[in-house]
Each structure stands twice: as C-alpha cells, then as structure tokens.
Amino acid sequence: MRRSDEPIYWGLFGAGGVVCAMLLPALILVTGILIPLGVLDPGKMDYAHVHAFVTSWYGFIITLVVIIFPIWHAMHRIYHGLHDLGVRTTRLHHYLCYGFAFFVSAATFVLLIQMCGS
Amino acid sequence: MNNSQSKRKPYVRDVKKDWWLKNRFYSFYMLREFTCVFAAIYVVILLWGLLRLSQGQVAFEGWLNALHSPVAIVFHILALIAMLYHAKTWFALAPKATRLFKGEELFPEKPIVLSQYIALAVVFMVVLAIFII
C-alpha cells in the first residue's frame, strides 16, 4: 500500500483556506474596491507607503502569507476540480498545478528579498 | 460456486460529465470549489503589483491605475463575494476537523462557527482602520 503525499498539499491547502476566508475579503474590499473607487484615501496605497510596508519585517511576512498560502489553496482545488470535471488527472496535471503554486511562491519571495536589499 | 448457469449481468451506469448540475447540493459544492479561481487571480494581481513595485514608482503607478478600470472593479466585487462564500463554507467545516468534546458530549458546532465570524469581523475592522487612520 502506497502512502499518499497529500498531507503536504492538504496542509498548505488548509492554511490557504484560512487566509482566503479571514484576510482576503477585507484586503480585496480595500485594495480592489474602496481605494480604486476613491472611498478611502488613495494616498494610503501609493508607492512610498506600499514600498515601506513590504520592506518592513512585518510587511514582508504578511505579504508572503497573503500570496503564498492562497495560491497553494487555489491550485490544490483546481487540481482536484479537474478530476471532478471528468479530466483523468495525471502526474503532468499535478506538476502543472503545484508547479504554478511553487512558481508564484518563489517569485513572491525573490521580489521581496530583492526590494529589501535595494 | 459454479456460476455457469447464472443470469447475472450487472448494469453499470456511467457518470456523466455534468453530474454536478443534477443536484443542488453538488452544484453548491462545485461553486465552493470554483471560488478558488478568484483567489488565484487576486493573488496573481498582487504578485504583479509586487513586480511593478520592484520596478519603481512609475511602473507601480501604472499598476494602481489599472486597478481603476471597470473590469478590475467588477472582478474585485465578484472576488469579494466569492471569498465571503468560501468563508461561509470554510467556517462551517471547521468544527468537523476539530471535534471537541465537553465531557461525554460533543461540543456544539454553533459557537465554533460563530466565533470565526466574529474573528472575520475583527479582521475587517482592523484592516479598514489601518487604511482610514
């Protein structure tokens, strides 16, 4: 009997599920709706503010958490969703889905490190 | 057992690709799973913003301007609804994985679910406060 690797992905999926439920609604409301519509002061999301935020230690961690966990959550659901839609999922689908999640995570990390260094 | 005289001929019904449209419960399940597409697009937008941020002020302002487009606003409204629906389903499932006991009785699910809504409300207020103050 072969042990499944799912615990790794399920752990990331679970963490992402919590971030999607707890943090994303408020973030989407502010960054995608209230600020672009001018309800809240756009000055709070200008270059200087955002740059200072992501290069602070807490901003660094929050940015990582907000991007990395949801993408693993989403790609996990998309991978299983393909199966639900009748696609006979193979290793290739697995590598594509989780590979994309890994790419987004790595890119986020590299960009943040880069900005902290400069 | 000798089955040579058996009249058995079990009939296997196929699973149709649209099985999830035939039952409301399944449709809502697929809707729950589909909310993740909005989460994926939103975090890719954030990652894109991070890339533009690293390229300097002009690039970042281009990204900010793009958020003003009607398409972006409509997307974010849909994404907000999707995440709230995700939150509703997620909170409902949480007590299943924990299964706390109060002595011999299973701890009721309602307070666990409710406490998560309270936490969500607190997060909303904190995030809004950060951007208002």
Next chain:
Amino acid sequence: MAEMIEIEILRYRPEEDQEPWWQSYQVPYSKELSVLGALGYIKDNLDSTISYRWSCRMAICGSCGMMVNNIPKLSCKTFLRDYYPNKIRLEPLANFPIERDLIVDMSDFVAKLEKIKPYIEPKEPRTLEQGEYIQTPKELAQYKQFSMCINCGLCYAACPQYALNPKFTGPAALALLQRYNLDNRDNGNKDRMKVLNEDEGVWGCTFVGYCSEVCPKGVDPAAAIQLGKVASSKDYMIAMLKPEE
C-alpha cells in the same frame, strides 16, 4: 374513488433487458404509506415481477436504500405524503451496478468494509477469568457516533468521488475505520492507518459533504474522514521523522 399517486420504477431484468427502462404504476395514496409500503402494494396487486430488497421496515436493517427522486433514501423511512400529488421516481442506489430492478450489487462496498478490519484487535487478549474490557462513558463517546452505521450504502450513492473513482474507500468504510481507531480497547490502528493513508483512503475525499446529509443514522462520515485526514497528516510527519520503518 381513492386518490392515486404515480410511482415510476427503473426496471432492469438482466435476462431480457439490454438497459434499464422506466415503468409507471398508480398506487392508492394515503398519508401514512411509506415508499416501501407502496412497493409492497405494487408487488402484491399490480406487478409481481418487480424486485427490491427490504427487511425490518424500521430503518435499522439498511436493506431498502434506493434513489427517491434522485436522492438516496431508505424507502421505509420515506413517505408518500412528502411528494403527493407529484409523482415519485424510484431508481436503484446510484454508483452501484444494477443487479435487477431496484437491487444493486454491493459486493464492492462489502469488500471495502472488510479491508478496514471492522473488529476490535485487543491490546492484550484477556481470559474469561480476567473479565470484560473496561471502557468509561467518555471513552465510548469518542467513537459512538461512528458506530451507528447500518451499512445501507446511501453515503456511497451520495458520493461523487466514489462515482468518479470506484477505488476510493468511501464514506461508510472510512467512518467505521475511525470508529475502531478511536476505540481505546483496540490496537489495530497500525494496519488501518495503511488503508487510511492511501490516495484511495481519506485522500480520495474532497469534502463534498453529501454523505453526511443523506445518512439516515446521523453518523456524519464527512466528519470522520476529516478527522482521518488530520490523523493521516500526523502519521505522515511521524513517518518523516522516523524513516527507518
């Protein structure tokens, strides 16, 4: 003239039919009559060729499961009054091969139940003189809910993951697995975890949750599987730290 209700039954007679077909019957309506009772009326008065399983008529034997208007139900526990004056469509339980009319072949389900070792393997065998295995009410409460299963198979008919991949161990067997793993008198945990840890074990589940919705005994297999996922994740981490096993 009594009020009548229409009941459609999916017929399949292996010796003459290539595929199932619908047959309609008119049954005198009464608000006390169950779907199983209506089938009895049809069998006795209208068509003695229809086949269906039943035994206790009181939701404990688990034999009379079928699809009632596309929802898995025990027909003894489902009443005409909840559908009248609309018609009722009866089909054999979904996701199982049809043996004849409303009878399905459950051998795959039974094989899965056997696979999870649904019996207590004691830590140390006790002799008769040593007396019974002691268990407190609190220890009983840990698994009691998951022990209420009557093996009716409604949860398998409700599970799209079982439909999509028949290798999936499925709700009732995984709930029963938890029932024995959570029993403090049992020591068979190690063998059962191997079944639980597979892709076809708890990881075949995506928490659709319909199994718990249709369960006539309130077992909540979805919760049992969710607990199984937590247990499997812990087991996975322990195995990583102790790779020699």
